[in-house]
Amino acid sequence: xxxxxxxxxxxxxxxxxxxxxxxxxxxxxxxxxxxxxxxxxxxxxxxxxxxxxxxxxxxxxxxxxxxxxxxxxxxxxxxxxxxxxxxxxxxxxxxxxxxxxxxxxxxxxxxxxxxxxxxxxxxxxxxxxxxxxxxxxxxxxxxxxxxxxxxxxxxxxxxxxxxxxxxxxxxxxxxxxxxxxxxxxxxxxxxxxxxxxxxxxxxxxxxxxxxxxxxxxxxxxxxxxxxxxxxxxxxxxxxxxxxxxxxxxxxxxxxxxxxxxxxxxxxxxxxxxxxxxxxxxxxxxxxxxxxxxxxxxxxxxxxxxxxxxxxxxxxxxxxxxxxxxxxxxxxxxxxxxxxxxxxxxxxxxxxxxxxxxxxxxxxxxxx
Numbered sequence: 001x002x003x004x005x006x007x008x009x010x011x012x013x014x015x016x017x018x019x020x021x022x023x024x025x026x027x028x029x030x031x032x033x034x035x036x037x038x039x040x041x042x043x044x045x046x047x048x049x050x051x052x053x054x055x056x057x058x059x060x061x062x063x064x065x066x067x068x069x070x071x072x073x074x075x076x077x078x079x080x081x082x083x084x085x086x087x088x089x090x091x092x093x094x095x096x097x098x099x100x101x102x103x104x105x106x107x108x109x110x111x112x113x114x115x116x117x118x119x120x121x122x123x124x125x126x127x128x129x130x131x132x133x134x135x136x137x138x139x140x141x142x143x144x145x146x147x148x149x150x151x152x153x154x155x156x157x158x159x160x161x162x163x164x165x166x167x168x169x170x171x172x173x174x175x176x177x178x179x180x181x182x183x184x185x186x187x188x189x190x191x192x193x194x195x196x197x198x199x200x201x202x203x204x205x206x207x208x209x210x211x212x213x214x215x216x217x218x219x220x221x222x223x224x225x226x227x228x229x230x231x232x233x234x235x236x237x238x239x240x241x242x243x244x245x246x247x248x249x250x251x252x253x254x255x256x257x258x259x260x261x262x263x264x265x266x267x268x269x270x271x272x273x274x275x276x277x278x279x280x281x282x283x284x285x286x287x288x289x290x291x292x293x294x295x296x297x298x299x300x301x302x303x304x305x306x307x308x309x310x311x312x313x314x315x316x317x318x319x320x321x322x323x324x325x326x327x328x329x330x331x332x333x334x335x336x337x338x339x340x341x342x343x344x345x346x347x348x349x350x351x352x353x354x355x356x357x358x359x360x361x362x363x364x365x366x367x
Contacts, residue, residue: 002170002171003127003171003173004124004128004167005169005170005176006167007067007166007329008063008068008164009063009293009297010058010062011059011291011294012062012163013281013291014044014046014050014055015044016045016046018043018159019041020040023152023155027150027151038156038256039256039257039260039276040279041279041280042279042282043144043281044161045159045160046144046145052091052141052142055140055160055161055162056140056164057098057099058162059140060136062164063166064099064338067332068329068332069168069332070338071341072100072102074104075103075132075133076105076123076126077092077095077104077105077107077138078092078106078136079108080137081139082113082286083285090107090108091140092108100348101341101345109122111316111318112286112316112318113253113286113314113315114318114319116163116287116310118320120176120179121320124167124179127168134167134168135168136167137166137167138162138163138164139162139163139284140163140286141160141286142160143160143214143283144159146213154216157256157282157283158283159283159284161288162287162291163291172330175324175325177324178236178240178323181318182319182320183317183318184316188315188316188317191215191216191217192214192216193212195212225262225313226263229266230262230263230266232319232320232321233250233309233311236309236311236321236323237309242307247307247308248307248308249309250309251275251309252311253314254278254283254284254291254292255283255288256278257278275296276292277291277292289312303326304326305325307324307325309324310322
C-alpha cells in the first residue's frame with residue numbers, strides 16, 4: 001500500500017494590506033483592542049482582479065515547482081474553500097482549466113476552516129487506496145467579500161489568501177500518518193453565512209438585511225474551539241501510534257491567538273512549538289494552515305524527518321487534525337516549469353470553446 005507524501009507547497013497572498021489602524025478609520029475599534037483580543041495586526045485583502053481561483057492557481061504553480069510535477073501529471077484537484085466563485089461550476093474546475101491539468105478530476109470541498117484538513121485526508125486516502133498517484137490539495141479564500149465592514153466583531157478577523165500542497169504516492173514510509181474528522185451540525189448557527197444558498201436565495205430583502213455577510217457568535221465559537229483543538233490533536237496522535245513528545249510542531253488553524261494559547265495549555269506544550277503567523281494574515285479559513293506551513297518550511301523551521309500535527313476547527317461545526325512525517329520532494333528527473341502549462345492552458349481553453357461553438361452551429365444545422 002503506497003504512502004501519501006507532501007512533496008510540494010506554495011502560497012499566495014494579495015498585495016493589498018489592511019492594518020488595524022486602517023480598520024479603525026471605518027469601524028469603532030483600535031489597534032490595541034484588536035491585538036489584545038485576537039493577536040492580529042494586519043490582513044491581506046484581495047484586489048478587483050484577484051479571485052479565489054487566481055490566488056489558488058498562483059499557490060498551486062509554486063507547489064508544483066517545488067514538487068517538480070507537471071500539471072498534466074495531476075490525477076485529482078481538491079479545492080477546499082468557504083468562498084467559491086460560483087455555486088457551480090466548482091472553483092476547482094476553474095483552477096484545473098487555468099493550470100492545464102488535462103487529466104485531473106476536480107471538485108470543491110466545503111468544511112469551512114477545517115476544510116484543508118478534510119481535503120488533505122481525502123487526497124491521502126485516494127493515494128493510499130491506489131486509485132490515484134498525484135493530488136493537488138488547495139485552500140483558497142476571498143473572505144473580505146463576505147465581511148460586514150460595519151461589524152467590528154467579525155471584520156477584524158478575516159483575510160484573503162491561498163495555500164496548496166502536492167501529494168504523491170511513494171513506497172517510502174512517512175507522509176500522512178493519520179487523520180480525524182468530526183462535525184456537529186447542532187452548532188451550525190454559531191458561525192454562518194445565511195443567504196445565497198437555496199434556503200435564502202438572493203433577494204432585495206436578504207441584501208438589505210446583510211444576510212450575505214458572515215454572522216458569528218464569538219463567545220460560543222471560542223468555547224467550542226478551545227475544547228476541540230487539544231482533543232483532536234491527541235486523537236490524531238493516538239491514531240498514528242504517537243505521543244505528544246514525538247511531535248516537533250503543531251500547525252493550528254490561525255483564528256485567534258488566545259485559542260492557540262489554550263490549545264498549548266491543553267497539550268502542555270510551549271508556544272514555541274506552535275507555528276503562528278495570524279498576526280500578519282488574520283483568519284484565512286481553509287488557507288490558514290497551508291500558508292503557515294509554507295512560511296515555516298521556507299524559514300527552515302520544519303525539517304525532514306520531523307513529525308507534526310495540523311489541527312483546525314470551523315463552521316458546521318467541524319473540527320479535525322492530521323498527523324504527518326515531513327519528507328519533502330520525491331527524487332525526480334528534469335526541471336518542470338508549471339507556468340508554461342498555464343500559458344498553454346489558456347490557449348487550450350480558447351480552442352475547446354471554439355470547437356464547442358462550431359459543434360453547436362453544426363448541430364443546429366442538422367436539426
